[in-house]
Amino acid sequence: MPIGRLLIILGLVLIAMGLAITYSDSLSWLRLGRLPGDIRIKRDGFSFYFPLTTCLLISLLLTFIFYLFRK
Secondary structure, eight states: OOHHHHHHHHHHHHHHHHHHHHHOGGGGGGOTTSSTTOEEEEETTEEEEEOHHHHHHHHHHHHHHHHHHHO
């Protein structure tokens, strides 16, 4: 499979996952973006948010999925 086609498919899958998580109340138990370990700093006139744990979890999930497709 050419790399371009793979990237298009991956992009469509990520868009579908993002829409499902954003607009679905049934997936609210996932709490992605609000996990323990996500960094959130709020001060007067300044806010910083970095979803560290969420990024690690998604990375592990995608690594496992790509590992399964490779075999």
